[in-house]
Every structure is written in structure tokens, then in C-alpha cells.
Amino acid sequence: MNDSQAIFELKKVTHYFDNFPALTEINLKIYPGEKVALIGSSGAGKSTLLRLLNGIERPTEGEVWALGRNLSNLSAKRLRQIQRQIGTIYQQFHLVDNLRVIHNVNAGHLGHWSFAKAAISLIFPLEVETAAKALTKVGIPEKLYVRTDRLSGGQQQRVAIARVLVQNPVVILADEPISSLDPERSREIMDLLKEMCETEGKTLVISLHSIEFARSHCDRLIGLRQGKIVFDAPTDVVFESAIADLYR
Known part of the structure; x- marks a missing residue:
């Protein structure tokens, strides 16, 4: 694939937290349709890399390009459009526990809805059919109006995916989407993510501690150690020798 087809590109990216280099001299390209696993020990820089890709963090040095745009050069409005x-x-789901499932699913609309529409939907839920279809895809359509804090961890992760x-x-x-799930639920979530990407043509970049799932569900592995690839x-x-060396 040529450079113009890269959906993400990092050019000599270094990122510091309190003078500590979380990532150092990262050069990386990710292409549409790829399923990429970021692997490595805790503190290797996986979460930082994901936060750079979605523009939550901006690099201390170097450039992060997403969807053909240099994220550091964008206005706040244009960055939100890319995001x-x-x-x-997220690993911790980032759901509002005391709201019903439909409201957490509808949070996926917030980038497009006005404030007034979002406020109205908290009282009279909008886009109910869209939310129901999403929950059907993740296997829990019957949970549409259940309070989110009454769901299991695996069900809450499915809401986050919906x-x-x-x-x-x-x-x-x-970012470590299966770290708090048991092996059976973990496989279900990984199967779901893989199927979504393959049937809908989406790109997946996922950080994982499980080498088994990284191998079985992703077509590319990026090994990180101490902020370097x-x-x-x-x-x-x-x-296996490369994996063992990564975690030595």
C-alpha cells in the first residue's frame, strides 16, 4: 500500500509524561481494514499510543497523522470532526452506571447531536431503533431499558461496543477491552470485534495482554517495550522466541 492509503501514520513520535519517555522515536503506519494488536508488558506504551491515535494526547515530538490530517495542526473543531x-x-468501559442502557448506547451520537437533542433524549430516548439494532448485534437486545449498573462486566463491555x-x-x-472478563466472555468480545471489522470494513487497533487472542484475532502484531517498537x-x-524476548 502507498503512503496515501495509510489511515494512521506516526512520524518520529516521542511522548513524555513528567520528563519520562512513554514513547520514543515511533515510526508507524496502519492501513484500512487491518486488525492490529499492540502487545507488551504494562507500561510499554500501548495505552499512550492509542491516546495519540485518537487525538486525546498530542506528541511531545514528531507528528501523528490520522485520516490524512496532522492532528497537531488542527483546530479544536476540526479535531472533533476527525475524532x-x-x-x-476503554478498559473501564466509561459508562454512566445509573443510566439505562439505551442512554449509554446513544452516547455514540453525541458527536453529531446538538446539546438540546442530547438533553431531550435523556428524558424521551431518541433513535431507539438504532440502539436496539446495535444491541442486537452485540447479543443483548433485551437489555435496552435496563439500568447499566445491573449488568455483568461482559454485558457492560457489550454496551460499550454497541x-x-x-x-x-x-x-x-x-484499550485492553477484555482485561476484566473471564476467558469465555473474552473470546465472545474478541469474536465480535473481529466480525465487526471483517463485515463492515473497519480498522481495528487493540492493545492486549493475551498473546493467544492477539494471534487468533489480529493479522498484525506490534511489540512494544519501554516505549519503543x-x-x-x-x-x-x-x-514464539520474539514474544518471549519481548516479555523477558
Whole structure:
């Protein structure tokens, strides 16, 4: 693929937190339709990389390009327009527990709705059919009007994914989305993410501690250690020795 096709590009990106280098000299391209797993020990820089990709953080040095735009050069309004096309699934779900599921799913519309429309929807839920379809896709349509804090962890993660479905982004970023789930629920969520990307042509960039799921559900592995890329290769050519070296 040529450079113009890259959906993300990092050019010599270094990022510091309180004089500590979270990422150092990162050069990276991610292309449409790829399923990319970020792997490495805690503190390797995976979450920081995701936060740079969706524009929450801006690099200390270097450039982050997303959807053909240098994020550091954008106005706040233009950055929000780019961010609407980038859906993020967080480790801690970022749901409002005391609201019904439909309201948390409808949060996927907030980048497009006016403040007045969002406020009205909290009283009289809007786009009910859209929310119901999203919940059907993630397997919990019957939870539409249930309070979110009454759901299991796996069900709450499905609500977070339904919220991203409603947002309908070009790219899905997922930061350790299965870290708090049991193996069975983890596989269900990973299967769901993979299917979404393959059937709807979305790009997935996901940080994972599970090497098993990284290998089985992603076509590219990026190994990070101490803020640097150790390897970046198709899944089927990353040997166990490289994985062992990454975590040594």
C-alpha cells in the first residue's frame, strides 16, 4: 500500500509524561481494514499510543497523522470532526452506571447531536431503533431499558461496543477491552470485534495482554517495550522466541 492509503501514520513520535519517555522515536503506519494488536508488558506504551491515535494526547515530538490530517495542526473543531470517525473502547468501559442502557448506547451520537437533542433524549430516548439494532448485534437486545449498573462486566463491555457501533466510526481503537472478563466472555468480545471489522470494513487497533487472542484475532502484531517498537510484523511470522524476548 502507498503512503496515501495509510489511515494512521506516526512520524518520529516521542511522548513524555513528567520528563519520562512513554514513547520514543515511533515510526508507524496502519492501513484500512487491518486488525492490529499492540502487545507488551504494562507500561510499554500501548495505552499512550492509542491516546495519540485518537487525538486525546498530542506528541511531545514528531507528528501523528490520522485520516490524512496532522492532528497537531488542527483546530479544536476540526479535531472533533476527525475524532467522530475514531471509536474508542476503554478498559473501564466509561459508562454512566445509573443510566439505562439505551442512554449509554446513544452516547455514540453525541458527536453529531446538538446539546438540546442530547438533553431531550435523556428524558424521551431518541433513535431507539438504532440502539436496539446495535444491541442486537452485540447479543443483548433485551437489555435496552435496563439500568447499566445491573449488568455483568461482559454485558457492560457489550454496551460499550454497541455505543461504538452507533457512532459508526472508520476505525475502532480498543484499550485492553477484555482485561476484566473471564476467558469465555473474552473470546465472545474478541469474536465480535473481529466480525465487526471483517463485515463492515473497519480498522481495528487493540492493545492486549493475551498473546493467544492477539494471534487468533489480529493479522498484525506490534511489540512494544519501554516505549519503543521491538517488532512490527504479520502475525504468522512472529515466532514464539520474539514474544518471549519481548516479555523477558
